[in-house]
Amino acid sequence: MATTTTTTTFDETQHRIAVDQKQLPPFPEDLTTAPLLRISLAKLLAKDKEEIQRFERACEELGFFYLDLRGSGDDLLIQADELFGVSQEVFDLPPEEKLKYDFEHLKVYYGYKRLGASVVDQNGNLDRNEFYNISKDDILEIGQSWPSPKVIHSQRALIRSFITSADAVVTLLLELLNEQLGLPHGTLASMHRLQEPSGNQVRMIKALPQEIDEGTMSAREHTDFGSVTVLFNRLGGLQILPPVGDWCYVKPLPGHAIINLGDAMVKFSNGLLRSNIHRVVSPPGAQARSTRYSLVYFSRPEDNVVLRRLANGTRIPPLEDGVEEEQITSKEWIAKRALRPRTAIYGKDAVCAADGTETISRRQ
Numbered sequence: 001m002a003t004t005t006t007t008t009t010f011d012e013t014q015h016r017i018a019v020d021q022k023q024l025p026p027f028p029e030d031l032t033t034a035p036l037l038r039i040s041l042a043k044l045l046a047k048d049k050e051e052i053q054r055f056e057r058a059c060e061e062l063g064f065f066y067l068d069l070r071g072s073g074d075d076l077l078i079q080a081d082e083l084f085g086v087s088q089e090v091f092d093l094p095p096e097e098k099l100k101y102d103f104e105h106l107k108v109y110y111g112y113k114r115l116g117a118s119v120v121d122q123n124g125n126l127d128r129n130e131f132y133n134i135s136k137d138d139i140l141e142i143g144q145s146w147p148s149p150k151v152i153h154s155q156r157a158l159i160r161s162f163i164t165s166a167d168a169v170v171t172l173l174l175e176l177l178n179e180q181l182g183l184p185h186g187t188l189a190s191m192h193r194l195q196e197p198s199g200n201q202v203r204m205i206k207a208l209p210q211e212i213d214e215g216t217m218s219a220r221e222h223t224d225f226g227s228v229t230v231l232f233n234r235l236g237g238l239q240i241l242p243p244v245g246d247w248c249y250v251k252p253l254p255g256h257a258i259i260n261l262g263d264a265m266v267k268f269s270n271g272l273l274r275s276n277i278h279r280v281v282s283p284p285g286a287q288a289r290s291t292r293y294s295l296v297y298f299s300r301p302e303d304n305v306v307l308r309r310l311a312n313g314t315r316i317p318p319l320e321d322g323v324e325e326e327q328i329t330s331k332e333w334i335a336k337r338a339l340r341p342r343t344a345i346y347g348k349d350a351v352c353a354a355d356g357t358e359t360i361s362r363r364q
């Protein structure tokens with residue numbers, strides 16, 4: 001869907017992924033997994049009616065689905081694969097080098113997050129992952145430029161291609177959601193222009209193998225804050241809490257991204273669309289002994305967009321009597337939700353921040 005600056009061919013990449021995957025222990029066969037629908041990007045691009053209906057169902061019922069990128073999304077698959085390599089190099093840097101890019105003291109949500117910087121539950125347990133957030137505005141040179149290690153700086157072209165390709169997928173999904181909500185043409189697109197300032201980011205995540213302990217969370221349970229998340233997983237560990245039932249693993253599928261909707265879509269649609277609760281725990285079975293890397297592209301509304309029900313969507317339910325919506329912009333919402341669990345900022349008051357759209361996410 002988008003041009004790539006990479007030199008590897010799709011076949012070479014598929015081969016490498018296959019080799020990499022073979023080196024990873026398999027996802028256990030006997031585990032109950034989340035019933036995510038598999039949606040084909042090629043069919044959505046071809047405006048296949050049945051596929052669009054399945055997409056709409058996934059967005060209302062679970063807010064999570066697999067997107068099969070093989071074919072139409074090959075560029076994105078290749079770029080994601082290359083970024084997995086970059087991400088390993090980033091996390092292999094010495095701790096003192098990584099800490100140079102920890103901008104937590106500036107209360108921003110970019111740069112490096114060290115292990116254990118945030119609380120994950122009511123008992124004050126700390127997270128067990130490292131991540132690195134890269135600002136879309138920085139990479140596209142429309143916003144503040146953040147210092148970064150050489151391994152990231154030298155890959156800006158690749159990161160830019162990845163953002164462009166992932167965002168092209170998001171744009172298609174937003175166009176379909178626009179229809180689904182009965183909004184005037186281009187409403188959602190006008191709130192998600194790539195060239196306007198927003199909190200969109202690329203996140204690279206690393207979690208080391210952990211003690212085998214069912215409750216061990218590397219990422220707290222949460223809903224995503226933005227609009228649409230494009231996630232690449234190779235090892236299990238991601239779990240969702242379905243509206244009915246208990247936590248279940250999402251099995252990674254080669255050639256597919258995992259897509260989920262965030263809080264902004266719940267607010268825009270007054271709960272018609274779902275932003276489902278999820279978390280990351282130790283990978284299951286034999287995978288638990290492997291280091292887990294994941295790669296994410298977060299699309300969020302432009303900074304100044306107010307997150308509230310869109311009044312002109314014919315399919316969007318009305319507000320209940322007496323309900324007054326808060327006036328909060330996308331930028332304020334992200335700052336509020338993202339930094340509340342950080343102990344260095346909030347000390348004992350750091351909370352795992354279940355103040356998003358979790359209640360709506362549990363509706364049946």
Ligand SMILES: O=C(O)CCC(=O)C(=O)O
Pocket residue numbers: 203205219224231233237238278279280294295296
């Ligand atoms: O690592 C994963 O699979 C999911 C990460 C996630 O949910 C997030 O960063 O919001």
Ligand SMILES: [Fe+2]
Pocket residue numbers: 222223224278
């Ligand atoms: Fe998430």
